[in-house]
Amino acid sequence: xxxxxxxxxxxxxxxxxxxxxSIDNSFDGEPLIFIVxxxxxxPGLEDALQGKQAGDTLSVTVEPENGYGERHDxxxxxxxxxxxxxxxIEVGMQFRATTDDGDQSVMIIDIQEDEVIVDGNNPLAGIxxxxxxxxxxxxxxxxxxLAHGHVHGExxxxxxx
Numbered sequence: 001x002x003x004x005x006x007x008x009x010x011x012x013x014x015x016x017x018x019x020x021x022s023i024d025n026s027f028d029g030e031p032l033i034f035i036v037x038x039x040x041x042x043p044g045l046e047d048a049l050q051g052k053q054a055g056d057t058l059s060v061t062v063e064p065e066n067g068y069g070e071r072h073d074x075x076x077x078x079x080x081x082x083x084x085x086x087x088x089i090e091v092g093m094q095f096r097a098t099t100d101d102g103d104q105s106v107m108i109i110d111i112q113e114d115e116v117i118v119d120g121n122n123p124l125a126g127i128x129x130x131x132x133x134x135x136x137x138x139x140x141x142x143x144x145x146l147a148h149g150h151v152h153g154e155x156x157x158x159x160x161x
Contacts, residue, residue, distance in 0.1 A: 001054070007035070008145065009049065009138055011134060012027045013134075014132045023129070035151060045067075057133065057135070060133065067127070068127070080116075
């Protein structure tokens with residue numbers, strides 16, 4: 001079966017940056033399972049999978065514009081440390097912040113004496129990503145999976161309908 005919209009794909013992958021630093025790898029763990037066309041994968045990787053089938057392996061380079069986007073300096077800002085009063089904070093922690101554009105994930109990238117520097121960019125924004133993929137299985141998504149927008153396991157999806 002060929003990978004196309006509304007197919008369920010089970011695959012292993014590894015991803016590295018331009019300097020060959022490992023970002024993520026499923027080969028030693030559970031494979032990734034998703035429905036094609038639901039926006040689960042970044043566009044550059046999903047596009048490269050189109051037309052492939054179980055047993056195929058491929059290497060894909062995804063530029064930022066087809067991955068997590070370019071970095072935007074305006075998404076970094078200093079906020080008063082007092083906003084984190086009574087909280088143990090450290091670099092790398094992520095929070096949901098309310099902004100003029102709605103809720104957004106931000107990460108603490110620096111803690112100074114009176115300010116905390118947060119970054120609203122995706123940590124992988126601006127990075128060219130290199131994927132190595134092994135496609136394990138391709139099948140039709142069930143009507144329930146399509147209605148819910150995600151793959152169901154052996155016992156269903158685990159949430160109320």
